[in-house]
Amino acid sequence: MKNPFKFGTVVDDPFFIDRKKEIEKVTSFLSGENHLVLISPRRMGKSSLIHKAVSSLGRPVIALDMQLMTGPADLAAQMLRRIYRIYPQTRLKQHLKRFRIIPQLSLNPTTGSIDVSFMPGVSSLPILEDVLNLAEKMSTENKKLIIVFDEFQEARRLDENLLSQLRAIMQHHKMINYVFLGSQESLIRDVFQRQKSPFYHFAMVMYLRKIDIGEFSQYLETGFAGIHDEPGRIAGEVLEVTRGHPYYTQQLAFTVWEMAVSGRGQSNKYVEDAVRELIRMHDMDYERIWMSFNGTDRKVLLGLSISEQQPLTAEFMRIWDLNASSTVFSSLKRLMTGGYVIRTDKYELDDPFFSRWIKERRER
Ligand SMILES: Nc1ncnc2c1ncn2[C@@H]1O[C@H](COP(=O)(O)OP(=O)(O)OP(=O)(O)O)[C@@H](O)[C@H]1O
Ligand SMILES: [Mg+2]
Structure with missing residues (x-):
């Protein structure tokens, strides 16, 4: 007999229950050109909900946890690594040639995936810009890319200019839906609801409560x-x-x-x-x-x-x-x-x- 309950990681069927209204709301937001902020205390089910909603849409997803990034260049490298997982290399290569700072790519023999890094010390803004714009170019109308940032309020800690840099790049994107998750309510609200913040009113805010x-x-x-x-x-x-x-x-x-x-x-x-x-x-x-x-x-x-x-x-x-x-x-x-x-x-x-x-x- 297997334990019918599960805790700790993202849950899917048969462990995932309820959240029908929330799934509907998330999928309808993401079917247009909207971006979404999902706020709840820790372990309330943000990742599971997004995973469930997004997999029902059958669209490509890139997920990044801001807590695990060491800085803007690392964020760009991790994003590029995930882009490589999703899109064909031949198409990527053409675009990569035009990058202002060329990333170093290597095949990881244990995982079989591509590892990405940038020369230390180079300015991170052009890197981030090139990588995010690459994502926008690779995304297609009928399978629009979704990019999820977990613990997004951490962006401030990574670099004081990161928020305004990201906003400047993202505001031009039409082929990507951005999803921002946050568990520190006051901090994440500050990012999206404070008038002076670069992300002010950038995305629809949704709160996740306990389960019925x-x-x-x-x-x-x-x-x-x-x-x-x-x-x-x-x-x-x-x-x-x-x-x-x-x-x-x-x-x-x-x-x-x-x-x-x-x-x-x-x-x-x-x-x-x-x-x-x-x-x-x-x-x-x-x-x-x-x-x-x-x-x-x-x-x-x-x-x-x-x-x-x-x-x-x-x-x-x-x-x-x-x-x-x-x-x-x-x-x-x-x-x-x-x-x-x-x-x-x-x-x-x-x-x-x-x-x-x-x-x-x-x-x-
Ligand atoms: N819809 C659901 N049905 C049943 N259990 C759930 C559901 N959503 C979450 N859980 C339970 O809560 C746990 C935490 O869920 P999840 O990791 O999705 O939350 P989170 O808000 O992303 O957490 P964190 O703040 O750690 O990122 C799951 O492992 C599962 O046990
Ligand atoms: Mg989570």
């Missing part, structure tokens, strides 16, 4: 049917802990399933045992993270884990002995940038297991 509880519940129930005679109850218990967060729900369901199949845990409290196991597994990380927070951050996290009150309310401030709402506000901002706190219809901890860890330590 009803859809998730059905999926979990089906998965648990093989291991328990009350799959609906187990599904409900899992969702009560994770509240439909895609990653944590899959992770907990995966662990419950493993537990049942391996004979660990007791069948009347699989979910509780699985939560305990996950908390134990992450204990050292949680400890380390907790130690890195300042006093206000800790109070805010404690408040969110233990009480029903929301930060910034008078009651919350009173209980946790906080006197300035501006301090709480900057703490929330910091915790959200770090990905520890997310804002759904309210503020909450991103990781339900970390939340339990905090609560339990307090009550120990």
